[in-house]
Structure formats: C-alpha cells, structure tokens
Amino acid sequence: MPEPVREEIPPSEPFIATPWAGTLFTVLSGLSFLLVCMVLPLVGKAGMQTTYAAQNQRAFLVIVMLSLILAALATYSKLARRKIDGSPLPLFSMILMALCLILLGALSVGLLHI
Numbered sequence: 649m650p651e652p653v654r655e656e657i658p659p660s661e662p663f664i665a666t667p668w669a670g671t672l673f674t675v676l677s678g679l680s681f682l683l684v685c686m687v688l689p690l691v692g693k694a695g696m697q698t699t700y701a702a703q704n705q706r707a708f709l710v711i712v713m714l715s716l717i718l719a720a721l722a723t724y725s726k727l728a729r730r731k732i733d734g735s736p737l738p739l740f741s742m743i744l745m746a747l748c749l750i751l752l753g754a755l756s757v758g759l760l761h762i
Contacts, residue, residue: 673722
C-alpha cells in the first residue's frame with residue numbers, strides 16, 4: 649500500500665513581516681512625528697519660562713520616545729519584509745528614526761531651550 653503524499657505547508661511569515669504591519673507602523677510613526685512637531689514649542693523658549701516647564705519637557709520626551717519606537721518598529725518590519733520579497737529600503741522610516749534621535753539628543757543637551 650503506497651504512503652499518502654503529504655503536502656508541505658509553507659511556513660507562515662511572522663506578524664511583524666506582513667505588508668500591512670509595516671504600513672501600519674509607518675503611518676502611525678508619521679502621525680506621531682506630526683504630533684512631535686506640533687508640541688515642539690513646549691520645550692522652546694516660551695515653554696521653558698512657565699512654572700510647569702518640567703512637565704512640558706517630560707511630555708515632549710514621552711511623545712518623542714513613542715515616535716521613535718513606532719519608527720523603529722516600522723523600519724524593522726519593512727526590513728523583515730525586504731528579506732522575504734525584496735521590498736525597497738524603508739527610507740521614510742529610517743529618516744523618521746534619525747530625526748527622532750536628533751531631537752532626543754538636542755533635548756538632552758539643552759539645545760531646544762534657546
């Protein structure tokens with residue numbers, strides 16, 4: 649009696665490597681960076697002259713960190729997808745990550761308090 653032919657089930661791709669996950673993270677990181685740009689005056693000269701300047705700085709730090717995490721997730725997701733199907737390099741996500749890192753550096757050394 650011949651053995652039944654077993655079809656190999658292709659391995660499923662991880663959640664992070666699905667095309668819609670990368671797109672979702674990219675859109676969310678772009679929107680969060682827009683929010684960063686809108687709250688940037690909180691840590692500027694006018695925002696630092698208030699009695700609640702420390703709270704302004706903490707709020708800005710949280711928003712920039714959230715934007716950085718979303719941009720990093722988007723970049724990781726798009727790079728994982730690139731390994732599977734040769735998608736293009738995620739330049740937008742990488743640029744957003746770099747901008748968030750620049751803002752964090754500027755915030756930590758006090759360049760935004762001008």
